[in-house]
Amino acid sequence: MANAMLSAAHGFLWAKGLHIGKLNSASRPVAAMMGKPDVLPFPGAQMHDHCMTVARVPAHKYYTDAELLVSTQMAVERWYSMDGYIITYDVYNYEVEALGARMIYSDNAMPTVDLAHPLISTPADLAALRPLDVTRGRIPMFVEVVRLVTERAPGLLAAGMFCSPWSMMCALMGYPAAVRALRRQPEFARDVLAYEENDVILPFIAAQARACSVKSFTGADAWSAYPILSLPMIREWVLPSAQRMRALGKARGWNVSAASAAGDYCEEDPDKFDKQILFECLDVMNQNPIMNMRMAQALMGRTQDWDPHWLVEYARSRGGRSPLPIIYSINGRFIRDVKPEELAERVRGWIDVMGRDGKFMIGVGNIPADTAPLNVFTAIAAARTYGKYPIAADLSKVPFELPRFPEFDTWLKGQPEEEVIRDAREKR
C-alpha cells in the first residue's frame, strides 16, 4: 500500500477493530497512535551520526552529498528493520552557513557552527545581513535531500525541514547572547526573529517546495526544550513565533510547524524530576502539536529514570474519555550505555505500564554514533516481542532471546545502496 493516505486509512480502520489485510510499516504507526496495532511499530530515529558510523563513510562526504546521506540512512534503517524511514541531518546548520557563518568541518563529525565568531552581536550586524540566498552553502544539497526523501520514502511523515527561529537565533548569536537579547533587548530579539522568519526560513521553505511536492515543513528546535528555556520564556517567545510561521505558511498553502518539541522535558537530574513541571511541559507541547495531534510525548529527555505512570496519568487526565496517545522515546545515552539484557527488561516494563491499552509508540530519541548495533536490534526485538497485541497478561513469562543479526557489510551486499556506500569509503 504505497499511497500514504491509504496507509493512514488502513491503520485507522485497524485501530477501530476493522482488521483488513496486514499492517505494514506505513499503516502500523497510524494504528498504534489511534488504538491497538498487531504489534508495536519501531520507527526510525534521529540517527544520522550513527548511520555514518555503522556504514563507515567519511563525514566530509556524508554531510555534503545528498545521495550518500540518504542512501546510508535508508540502508542502515532497513538493516535494523525499522518501521518506516526517518532521514535526519545537521538541521541546525544549513541556513546560518548559507548566511555566512563560519563552520568547522571534520572527518569524523557533522559540521558545526563556529560560535566563537557569531554572525550577529549587535543590531548593526543584523541590519547588514541580506535575505537568504538559496543557491549558497549547502542549501542546494539540502533541497536535494528533501527531494530524495519524498521520492524514496513518501508517507505521512515526509516533510521538509528547517531550523526554527529560536534555535536559529542561538546559532546566529550564541545561546548566552540570544538569552540576553530576550531578557534585556526585547526589541532587538523581536527584530532577529522577524528577520529569520521572513527573510531566511520562508525562502528556505520555498526552495524546498519548488523542488518537490512536499507541503509540510517541520522546524527543529532543540534549543527550546526545557530547561534550556523556562516555560514562561517558551510561551512568551517560542510559541508566538511558531504561530507566526504557521500563518505565513498557511498563506502560501504550506503546513509549517515551527518549534517542534518546544517544551520537551529534558531535565537531566532525577532528583529534580517533578510531575507538575512535566505536565506543564506536555501542556506547552500540546499548544503547538506536531501534526495537530495532542499527545503525551517523551522525546529527548532522561526518560529511563521517569516514572512511566506519570505519562499514563497525563494521557488520561488530558484526554478525558479518550486518553491521548503516548510517544515514548528511549534516551540516546541510555541505549548506548545500557547492557542489552537490561534494555530488553526495561522495554518490557514500559510496554507493561504504557502499552496495554494501545495508543502507544516506543522508539529512540536519538542514537549516538558509537551505539552498539546489538542494543538497537535488542530494543526493536523487545518492542516486537512484548508488544504483540493483545499484550500478554504476564509479560515476564514471554520468552525473549537477544537477537542475532548479520554484520552490516554482509547484509549490504546486493542492496540498492551498496555501490554508493562502498564508493564513498574508497574515496575517503
Place this chain on the structure above:
Amino acid sequence: MSEALQRLKQAVIEGADDVAAEAARQALQEGVKGLDIVNSAIVPGIQGAGQLWKENQYFLPDVVMAAEAFNAAMAVVRPALGAEGAPKTGKVLIGTVAGDMHNLGKAVVIAMLQGAGFEVTDLGVDVPVKTFLDKTAELQPDILGAGCYMSTTMLSIKDILAGLQAAGLRGKVKFMVGGVPTSQEFADEVGADAWGKDALDTVAKALKLMER
C-alpha cells in the same frame, strides 16, 4: 556586609553583569580586599544561583546569566587577587575537543570552578588532542577536563587519554569528562577519573579529586 557587597551578591544571583561589575568596583574602592569580595559576595552569588537551579526555580538562561555576572565581577577583582596572592584550590586545564565548537556548558563550569577557588586555564573550543597533551605537559594542572557535545567528537576523548598514557602524563593529572553525550558509563569505559554531570557536580567532583 556592606551595601556594595550585598548588591554584588544579588547581582550575580540575578545575572545582572553590569551591576555586578559596578558593585565590585565600588567594594574595591571602599577598601574591601579582593579575596573578601570573592568569598563574601561573588562566590555566594554564584552558589545561590546554583541552589536555585537545584530547586527548579532557575533554568538554564538564569544560570548562564549568573555565570556572566560572575565573570564580569571576577574580571574587576582578579587583578587585586593576584596582588594579594590569594590561595588556590588547584589548577584545572579545560577545553572542548576537536571538531566541536560548543562552549556554553564549559563557560558555566569554568565560572563555578573559579568560584570554588580553582585556577582555570581555558584552551577554548575545537582543541586538537596534541594541544591537550602539550599544554598538560607545560602547565602541569591537577585536573585536565575535556568537554564534548556530540556523540562523534566524544570519541576523541579516548585519544586524549591514550596520548596522556603514551607521554607518561596519565599518572600526574586527574582526568574529567563532561558534556551532553557523556555519561558515567562512558567515563568508566574510557578510564576517566570523574564525570561531571553538570557544573555543580563537576565542582564537587573536582574538589574530591583534589583530596586524593
